[in-house]
Amino acid sequence: MNPENLHYTQSHEWVRIDGDIGTIGITDHAQKELGEIVYLELPEAGHVFNADEEFGTVESVKAVSELFSPISGEVLEVNKSAVAEPGIVNDDPFGDGWLVRIKLSTDEEVGKLMNAEQYAEYVKSEEK
Amino acid sequence: MKFLPASDADRSAMLQAIGAARLEDLFASIPPEVLEEPKLPPPLSEIEIRRFLGGLSARAASARETAFFLGAGLYHHYVSAIADQMLYRSEWLTAYTPYQPEVSQGTLQSIFEFQTHICLLTGLDVANASLYEGASALVEALLMADRLARGRRRAVLSAGIHPEYRETVATYFANLDLEIVEVPVGSDGRTDAAALAAAADEETFAVALQSPNFHGLVEDWSAAARAASRCGAQSVAVIAEAASLGLLAPPGLAGIDIACGEAQSLGVPMHNGGPLLGFLACRTAHQRQIPGRLVGETRDAEGRRAFCLTLSTREQHIRREKATSNICTNQGLMALASNIHMSLLGRKGLREVATQSHAKAEYLKAAIARVPGYRLPYPGPSFNEFEVEAPVPAAPLLARLAGEGILAGVPLARYFPQWPNRFLVAATEMNTREEMDRLVGRLGAVS
Numbered sequence: 001m002n003p004e005n006l007h008y009t010q011s012h013e014w015v016r017i018d019g020d021i022g023t024i025g026i027t028d029h030a031q032k033e034l035g036e037i038v039y040l041e042l043p044e045a046g047h048v049f050n051a052d053e054e055f056g057t058v059e060s061v062k063a064v065s066e067l068f069s070p071i072s073g074e075v076l077e078v079n080k081s082a083v084a085e086p087g088i089v090n091d092d093p094f095g096d097g098w099l100v101r102i103k104l105s106t107d108e109e110v111g112k113l114m115n116a117e118q119y120a121e122y123v124k125s126e127e128k
Numbered sequence: 129m130k131f132l133p134a135s136d137a138d139r140s141a142m143l144q145a146i147g148a149a150r151l152e153d154l155f156a157s158i159p160p161e162v163l164e165e166p167k168l169p170p171p172l173s174e175i176e177i178r179r180f181l182g183g184l185s186a187r188a189a190s191a192r193e194t195a196f197f198l199g200a201g202l203y204h205h206y207v208s209a210i211a212d213q214m215l216y217r218s219e220w221l222t223a224y225t226p227y228q229p230e231v232s233q234g235t236l237q238s239i240f241e242f243q244t245h246i247c248l249l250t251g252l253d254v255a256n257a258s259l260y261e262g263a264s265a266l267v268e269a270l271l272m273a274d275r276l277a278r279g280r281r282r283a284v285l286s287a288g289i290h291p292e293y294r295e296t297v298a299t300y301f302a303n304l305d306l307e308i309v310e311v312p313v314g315s316d317g318r319t320d321a322a323a324l325a326a327a328a329d330e331e332t333f334a335v336a337l338q339s340p341n342f343h344g345l346v347e348d349w350s351a352a353a354r355a356a357s358r359c360g361a362q363s364v365a366v367i368a369e370a371a372s373l374g375l376l377a378p379p380g381l382a383g384i385d386i387a388c389g390e391a392q393s394l395g396v397p398m399h400n401g402g403p404l405l406g407f408l409a410c411r412t413a414h415q416r417q418i419p420g421r422l423v424g425e426t427r428d429a430e431g432r433r434a435f436c437l438t439l440s441t442r443e444q445h446i447r448r449e450k451a452t453s454n455i456c457t458n459q460g461l462m463a464l465a466s467n468i469h470m471s472l473l474g475r476k477g478l479r480e481v482a483t484q485s486h487a488k489a490e491y492l493k494a495a496i497a498r499v500p501g502y503r504l505p506y507p508g509p510s511f512n513e514f515e516v517e518a519p520v521p522a523a524p525l526l527a528r529l530a531g532e533g534i535l536a537g538v539p540l541a542r543y544f545p546q547w548p549n550r551f552l553v554a555a556t557e558m559n560t561r562e563e564m565d566r567l568v569g570r571l572g573a574v575s
Contacts, residue, residue, distance in 0.1 A: 059441055062441065063446060064442055064447055
């Protein structure tokens with residue numbers, strides 16, 4: 001269920017690495033827990049942040065949660081279709097529901113993130 | 129989520145963190161005599177207690193039994209007996225928005241209608257379910273502007289804003305990393321547009337202006353709107369006498385971003401200074417930063433019109449310390465009173481209230497200006513309140529008139545020690561010609 005080619009955080013974000021570009025989103029587990037997503041507050045292009053830093057919020061009908069960046073970098077692009085229609089994040093969290101694309105400032109941080117199997121274990125342990 | 133109160137270990141860790149040895153140390157600044165058991169007289173019978181309280185009450189002057197010209201943020205407008213009678217209905221008797229809100233459709237509908245009145249009067253898109261009173265409404269408007277312009281530190285406030293409102297802002301800002309820049313009023317009693325614009329820069333998150341201002345003068349909303357938009361700040365309109373919106377142009381039309389203030393004039397009796405009725409309205413683009421509760425209109429599963437609390441996800445009970453504001457309730461009963469009153473008045477009625485208040489103040493203004501020795505320091509356009517300079521110190525003069533059943537005005541020395549002879553006079557639809565002539569006659573006689 002969690003794609004193999006992604007890296008995962010304990011705060012339920014994922015990142016896909018293509019060269020020095022990272023695409024960030026929230027996991028399927030996160031969207032299920034949040035419920036119907038109604039609003040996304042995302043940074044503007046050019047914004048620079050560090051790993052674990054808050055870069056936006058996601059608001060559902062029952063909660064507002066912070067988004068934490070899995071890795072450090074500079075925002076290249078924000079998913080405008082998701083901002084316009086946040087339901088996309090519920091429908092396709094690992095695909096069309098991506099949130100921001102960033103230019104990585106280092107390739108050393110990815111190793112600290114979980115792979116799909118580790119993340120699945122982590123979610124299971126969190127549910128106990 | 130575990131939901132346990134602090135344990136002894138938590139408490140001692142917290143005390144250690146702030147450097148206090150015992151819980152009692154936190155209360156060391158409270159004088160010990162205050163903490164003593166109050167010394168009360170022995171219990172009284174019902175007859176005795178009624179006699180005692182009746183005696184206390186008789187010592188206070190009542191607006192109903194005096195010629196009443198006090199304003200300065202609290203106004204003596206008429207509230208129909210119908211409004212009072214409806215408030216007695218037990219279904220309404222809570223100051224709170226309900227905790228299981230959607231069950232109480234009637235309460236939500238009333239709040240929604242109150243919000244609609246505020247939107248219509250301010251010319252803005254979204255109003256919240258009310259706030260405590262005007263001063264904290266201004267604070268909330270400024271904090272909202274600060275959230276919208278992250279990282280900026282300065283609020284530019286016209287000194288024409290009610291001094292108590294500015295004092296409240298200063299109290300809040302003292303513990304936040306925020307600063308107030310005050311723009312003094314000019315020799316005409318109004319805020320100079322150029323001075324307002326000059327005070328606002330790229331560190332400014334809000335430019336706030338009150339109209340009618342504390343001296344009673346009508347200000348130009350667009351001066352604040354222009355000063356703010358030039359530097360990317362929010363313009364904040366402050367309204368302490370909401371009845372003025374029955375005559376004056378809504379701030380939203382002049383490009384104002386946030387309007388806030390006191391809606392006591394719209395159906396809430398003066399009580400003894402409170403409870404009052406704060407309001408706050410903004411544009412749709414900024415609705416997610418509006419503090420407090422917000423009632424929205426929707427459709428239920430069967431397609432019928434229904435009401436719901438909306439944007440609660442940003443409130444304290446869900447968002448904890450990251451909430452938009454620490455205001456998590458509203459002035460429910462007062463908002464209801466206002467809704468009933470406004471629905472009874474209607475557009476024509478509100479205009480009539482405003483027109484009469486203005487006309488009576490103009491009559492009084494002209495008559496006082498003709499009393500020898502008296503002067504109007506600011507002859508500019510006013511709504512229903514104006515400043516008077518007496519030939520003698522105002523406080524003893526006003527005290528003397530009070531003894532004759534005329535509450536002639538609010539002495540300004542309380543706020544501005546440099547003007548001991550000045551006082552603020554307000555008129556509303558409640559004042560009769562006879563009362564006004566009596567006031568003018570006595571001013572001439574006692575000075």
